[in-house]
Structure formats: C-alpha cells, structure tokens
Amino acid sequence: MTRHWADFQYEIYLNGMTGAVPRLPTDLTRLEEMAERRLGPGPVGYVAGSAGDGSTARANRAALERHRIVPRMLRDVHERDLSVEVLGRPLPAPLALAPVGVLSIMHPEAESAAARAATALGVPFTLSSASSTPLEEVAKASGEGERWFQLYWAKDREVTRSFLRRAKAAGFTALFVTLDTPLLAWRPRDLDQAYLPFLRGVGTANYFTDPAFAAGLAKPVHEDPDAAVLHFVNMFADPGKTWPDLAFLRENWDGPIVLKGVLHPDDARLAAEAGMDGVVVSNHGGRQVAGSLAAADALPAVAAAVGDRLTVLFDSGIRTGDDVVKALALGAEAVLLGRPYAYGLGLDGQAGVEHVLRCVLAELDLTLTLSGHAGVGTLTREVLTQAPL
Secondary structure (H helix, E strand, O other): OOOOHHHHHHHHHHHHOOOOOOOOOOOHHHHHHHHHHHOOHHHHHHHHOOOOOOHHHHHHHHHHHHEEEOOOOOOOOOOOEOOEEEOOEEEOOOEEEOOOOOHHHOOOOHHHHHHHHHHHHOOOEEEEOOOOOOHHHHHHHHOOOOEEEEEOOOOOHHHHHHHHHHHHHOOOOEEEEEOOOOOOOOOHHHHHHOOOHHHHOOOOHHHHOOHHHHOOOOOOOOOOHHHHHHHHHHHHOOOOOOHHHHHHHHHHOOOOEEEEEEOOHHHHHHHHHOOOOEEEEOOHHHOOOOOOOOHHHHHHHHHHHHOOOOEEEEOOOOOOHHHHHHHHHOOOOEEEEOHHHHHHHHHHHHHHHHHHHHHHHHHHHHHHHHOOOOEHHHOOHHHEEEOOO
8 A cells, every 4th residue: 555654644643642742843944943952053053054144045945935836626636656766766755865974963873873764764865975974884774775875076086986886885776976065165154163073083984994095094094083184185175077087987886876966957968968867956055155046946947958868856955845846846856855854863863864754755745635646747847836026
C-alpha cells in the first residue's frame, strides 16, 4: 500500500490524547529562532549565516513566496503516490537531505545521526566532503539507505581521486560536485565571531583520515594538527578549475555526476555537453554570492534548457512542504533540504532530523492532495500563479 505521509498529523493528534505534544515546532520556519536561543552563536551563525548582508538568502525566500499555488477541486486524490525516480534510483518522495558540513558543531552525533534519520524515512542523505565524521563511519550509520557524496574539489588530484575511491567503496551511489565555492564568501556573521570551524580541525575528518592527504604531511595528523590544518586550507580552495577539468571526475567516478550551484542555463548546457548527469539549481542557500539571483527564479530557465537531458534538482530557501511543491512545479525533479534539518539535529539529534523530515513530507503530501494532485507528475508551471506586488 502506498504510504500516506500526511498521516503524521493524526499521530500527533492521537499522542495529544495522552498530553504529549511535539518536542519541536511543526512550523519549521520557527526552528532557526529556537536554535538561536539554545545553541552557541558561533555554530548557529555558521549554519544560518549568509554572504554579505543576507540579501541572497532573503531573495531565495521571497522568490518561493511570490509563487502561489492554485488549488483544483473535485479530483480523485484518495490514493496518492509521491514516489519518483532520481538518478536511476527509486525514491519514496522527491526529497533528499542536502550536504551540510561540520555538523558536529550542532550535535555530537553529527552526520551519523542525520544519516540514520534519513535512512529511517527512506530519504537519501548527501554527505559533505567537509564532514565531521569520516565517510566510512557515515556509510555504516546509513546502513542500506541511499547515500550520495558531495565533493569539494581539492587542488590535490590524488586526494580527490582517493576521496572518490573511498566513497565508491562505501556505497555512495552519486557524486555531487559543488562548483560555487572555489573560495569562501564574505560572511559577516562568521567574521564578527571570528569563527571558522576548519581552523579548529572541525569538518576535516575525511581529509585527516585520507592516505593521500597524509602523504603530503611531514608528521601524522595527531603529532602536528596545526600543520594538518594548514595543509587542508592550502588545498581546499581552487579558483582555477574550468569545464575541461570535469573529464578527470568522469575518469575516476563511474556513477552519476551532478553539478551543484548552477544558475545560468548556459552553464547547464555546458554540464550536459561535458557528459554530466544532473545539476542542482542552487546559490548555496545564499552563502556564496551576495546579491545573487534567487535560486527559484533561476530554476525555470535551467529546467527548460536541459530538463530533457539532465536530472534537475533544487535547493536554496526550502523550508516547508509547499516550498517543495513550488520547486517541483517550477521544473525540479526533487529537492534538497538543508538548514531546517541542521537545526533539527542541533535541537534534538536524530529525532530532530526525523521530525523535520516527517513534517516536510506530511505537508508536501497534504499540499498536493488539497491542491488536487495525487502525485508529483501533474505539477507544472500552470499550478502556480504570481502573487500581486
């Protein structure tokens, strides 16, 4: 029988008969404020912060809110099916967890807790290169769950090659290559706290456990951690990469390759010409280019340009189930959820991430149903209208 994610609301109401209420809000837009109160300013600022004055992050939200859903009535939506196929893999819903680095600053169980939560609900987990936990440990925590690996493309080719070998051996099925971070952006919230976790050796677990990385050190990491951090910093950013360099990744990864951070349709076309399998329309949640185009405003043109050749995914600004509906109607095949699950992790560990996922999936199911759709296949631009200015 098809799973109805909306039934989560009845579980909550029934638990209320015994006096129990959810430990976290079901309005996920409240999580950031709650995290601000409970967690340290450095960690919360690192997750919540954006480039410049935050205008790009605000634009992401405004772009999604500007689109309004037009419900249709008297359609048979008794049985719903939210399942999709993404990158050749069947998924129970068009949702995955986005790569978020250094999750140990939010909770000691970090990426492993988030991976377990994703597996519990059948949602893919995307592991950041900059994780607090070695990828092999996260794969073990993930069990049989679908898992994708996000690559920050290091200057050192041997380290990159080693990462790809390790990820493949650990059962990661798709490679997500972040293109929009050849350098860290100007992020005042982090700068005002003088807070960058990597300089403290946090978010470097994949590097510090990598044999190719260790080969570039005079001493083992534990004997000279400062030298290891410096080695990491010197190889992390590489503004010199260009489109022809993608051939190296294709030579060293035999699964799907998705380019994350595409906003221009011409870049999406170049991705297709380079033999890539997909793109993520994303501006890194507003964290990289201050004043950038909102991701949702970029999505339709990218989908129109390459939707028949590439898998088109979306992130940046997603907070609710109706946001997911809008992104799908604008041309995405699935959506990656970032900050809300990081806040859920910080506030309640694995249970917090599961709560966030169940809320988004329930609201997605309900929004679809109440708008007259029994699945995501009928979502097109005609489902949406522009809110009056």
